Amino acid sequence: MSGLRFFHDPASVAVIGASSDPEKIGGRPIRYLQECGFAGAIYPVNPQRSEIQGLVAYPSIDALPVVPEVAIIAVSGANAVAQIVRCAELGVAGCVIMASGFGETGDEQGLAWQAEMLDAAARTGMRIVGPNSQGLANFATGAVLSFSTLFTEQPPEDGAVAVVSQSGALCSVPYGLLREAGIGVRYAHATGNDIDVTAAELAAEVVADPEVKLLLLYLEDIADLDSLAEVARTALDRGVPVVALKGGRSEAGQRAAASHTGALATEEGVVDAFLEKHGIWRARSTRDLVAAAGLYLRPGRPAGEQIAIVSNSGAICVLTADAAAEEGLPVAELTVATKSELTEALPSFASVENPIDVTAALLTDSSLFGRVLPVLGRDGGVHGCVVGIPVAGRGYDVDRFARDVSDFEDSTGVPVVMAVPQSNIARVFREKGLVVFADESEAVRALAQYLRHHTLIARARSRELGRCALDSRLREPRTVLNESESLRLLESIGVPAVEHVLVHDAAEAAEAVEQLGGGPVVIKGCSSEATHKSELGLVRIGVPAGEAEAVVQQMFATLAREGLANEGAIIARMIKGVHEGMLGARFDPVFGPVVVIGAGGIHVEAMPDVQLLLPPFSLDDALAAIGRLRIAAVLGGVRGAPAVDLDAWAAAAVALGDAMLDPAAAIHELDVNPLMLLPRGGEVQPAVRAVDAVVIRSAH
Missing domain, CATH: 3.30.1490.20 (ATP-grasp fold, A domain)
Structure with missing residues (x-):
C-alpha cells in the first residue's frame, strides 16, 4: 500500500455533512468506523450539531483540531465543490465524494462542478474517489468510508477477498453473496465516476496486499488500461486470481467499421482479448463473479481441466456428465490401474467407468466415498472432482461422507465441488470447508471456471505483458491502399500473398x-x-x-x-485453398493494436467465427486462438480433405501482430479475406496465401 495507503488506513477521517442518524448517508460512515474498530480519529462536521453519535462535532473543516488525512463529502452540489476546494487548500490527502449529480448526469453544470473539483485537487496533489461513490471499505483496519446497506444486512468479517467496483450495487451484491456463503471480505470499494482515482488504480493497490487471495472487479469502462495491466502483473506475481465483470460500452468503442476487421473487432471482443491475455477471467453475470470464490481460496493449483464424477445416483452421474459436455469440460479417461483399484473398492455390480456410480449401496456402506476418492486422487489424469449426493438424511452417515470428501481434498489437492440439493445436508459439507452447490449444473460451471482460469493464468505468466503505446497513428491522416499495394505490404511484413x-x-x-x-x-x-x-x-x-x-x-x-x-x-x-481463413488488424484508440484471426469467406460478418489477439503474442497463442474457432474441427482434415498448415496461419498472424507494434509500418487497419489455407506439406509453401487485402495506413 503506497500511493493510496491513506484511503485504506488513514490516521484521521472527517465526515463533512455528518448525521446523527446512523442510517443516513452522512451517518453510516461514522457508525461503521466505530463498529468496525477504526483506530484513527473521527471528526464529524455539521454546523447544526455539537455532538454526533457520541463524538464531538465541528461547524467546519477549518474548525478541526488537525487537518484530516481523509475527508468524506456527504453534502451535494455547489456545497460539495466548495468543501473539496477547501480540503485541497488545507492539505487533505484524499476525499471520498458520496454526492451524486455531477458528470454521471451529463448535465453541463454537473460537468463544470466536476472539472472545478479536479482542478482544485490537481493544484495540491489531493486524490479524489468519486463523485457518486458509495465509498471504500477496509475491514482489516476498520476504515469503512462507505454507506453501503449490505454492511448492516450482512455483518462484515475480514477475509481474503477484495471487491472493487465502479458501481455501488455491483460492490454490495458480490459482498452480500460472499458473506452469505460464509466467505470473509477484506476490501469492498465502490468508486463511482472515477474522475481521478480509478477502480483499476485502487485494485492495483489492494491486490498487492499479502492477505488478499482473490480479486473481484466490476468495470463499466476500461479507460485506465495501465492500472489494469498493473493489477494483472501484480496478481500473476502473487498468484492471485482476478475475475472481472464488464458492463456498458465506452464512447471510444463505438466506431464505424471500414472493413470486415472493423466490424468484427468489436469493443467487447477486444475487452475479452485484453482480459484473456492478462490472465483475468471474464464473468458473464454477478453470480458467475462470485460462484467459484470458495474454490479460488483453497490451497494449491490444478494441473489441468479433466474431471471425475462420483455420485450415489446414476441419474446424477448422467446429468453431471451432460453439464460437463455443455461446458466443454473433459471427463477424464481413467487409467487401467485406477479401474483395477476401483474394482476392489466398489460393489461388484457397480461400474468402474467415469462417471462413477457408487450406487445405493452407500446407504449400507458409508465407507464408499472414503475408498473411491483416494483412488481417483492417485490418477494423474484427474484434475477436479464433482461429488453429487441428491438424497441423504436418516440412515446415511453424512458426517463421515463430509469427513472423507474433505480429507480427500486436503490430502490430494484435487479441487472438489459438491452438488447437494438438501440444505440441511449441504450445511454439513460446508462446515467442513467444502464448496457446495444446489445442483450439478452450478457445480460443474464453477469448477469449469476455476480449472480454465488457472490454464489462462499459466498462459499469461509465459507472455510478455507490455502494452503498446498509443502512438501518432491516432492523429495522422489516413489513406487507403489499392489491392496491389496492400498485397505488397503484406509480403513486406511476412504475410505471404498471392x-x-x-x-x-x-x-x-x-x-x-x-x-x-x-x-x-x-x-x-x-x-x-x-x-x-x-x-x-x-x-x-x-x-x-x-x-x-x-x-x-x-x-x-x-x-x-x-x-x-x-x-x-x-x-x-489461381489458388484454391482447402479452407478459407481471414486475418485482420486495426489500431484501437483505447487498447492499441488488435489482430483478428478467423474463418473467411463472404459470410464473415453475417456468421462471424473469429478470435482476437493483442500483440505481442506468440505462435502458441495464435495456435490456441485458431483452436477455439468453430472451424477448427475441420482444419485437421475430414472426409478425405487434407489437413491445413496451422503453423503457417499462426506464423502469418504473429508477423501481422509484430507489424502492428511497429509505428514505421503505420497501419491503421488491415483486412485479408480470404486467406487461402493450403495443405500441410503441399506444393505451395508457406501454406497460406492472402488473395484479397485492404490496408488503411498513415498518409505520410
Missing part, C-alpha cells in the same frame, strides 16, 4: 499471364476507392489466358462507369 502482376494497359495482359505460368487466372480491377470489388463486377475468377486482354478492358470500363480511379488491373495466379 503472386500477381499489376497491368495498366490491356495489351500487357497476355505477357502477365505468361509470367504467372499460364491461365486460368484471376483478374480484378484495381482502385483504392473500391474496397469491396465483387459487388461492382470488378472480380473475374478462372479467366483463360486467351481472354485476359478482353477482361482487363472490361475492368477498365467498369471502373470508368462507376467513377472510380483506374489504378490498373491485377492479374493473379
